[in-house]
Amino acid sequence: MDEVSDDELMRRIAGGDEAAFDRIYARHKGAVYGYCQRMFAGNRAQGEEIAQETWMKVLRAAEGYQGKGTFRAWLMTVARNEALQALRKKGPVLTSDPTELEEVPAGFEMESSFLGACEAGEAKKAIDELPEAQRAVLLLWAEEEATYEEIGAKLGLAWNSVRALLYRARQNLRKKLEKR
């Protein structure tokens, strides 16, 4: 069993230890790669580019890495920021389909367990098939456990647009998963 902590591996990376990078990469590569692939579903090359850039950022930040909180949470923040930066370069994450932003039932709150029971493979495919705006909002909400306002600030959307997109995302996922 690999007993060296992530923080210790980061210290070794800062000292130029290439083997330490291989170890930390092997531990977390699936999380970074999967997240980037979902964010850029349908564009595997861009997802891979963002995943690679995330790892390069980890290397460059190793010297100043403080180890506050878990390494995994910090790593995923780096990945998320890289993905958001790339999404912003593409232009505003706004839907071209006005029905996505139509009124949603009063009191709607996204529940945390809505995906818990489904198979991971099926859910991946269903998420990939969502329209980009719904997918981006859903991933930010789930990965970061952020509020509607926080997600809106990151994507340049009003909080009620975020809420509407989450509602549509849940509806779409339900439909897609029921059909499978």
Place this chain on the structure above:
Amino acid sequence: MTIRKDFEKILEQEPPAAFDTRVRAAAREEMRNRRVGFLAWVLSPAGIGLGFAGLAAAGLAITWDRNVDRGPGTEGMQVAQQLDPEMLREAALLAELGVLREHDLWQRLERKKWPKPKS
């Protein structure tokens, strides 16, 4: 179970071997570049200048202490650290080349009206 835990399971995806190879190669290159970059800086005029300045500061501190008889180098070092870095760099270079003798160094210090050592 938190939302994040749910999603970690759902989102995880093993990258293809080709991607692994690419990232590992890029990481090795990045780490080597950082090492080479540091070495290049050490050998650059700026790095060498700073090295000489450090040597000069230490040299001045020792000389100062010897002349003023003020005990261990701490006080002399403090004085040397307050001197003009350009002057130190120049002094270090000249001393290195054998051009500047200790006597000349103190003359320069006098002209700049820095504290005069005891004779």
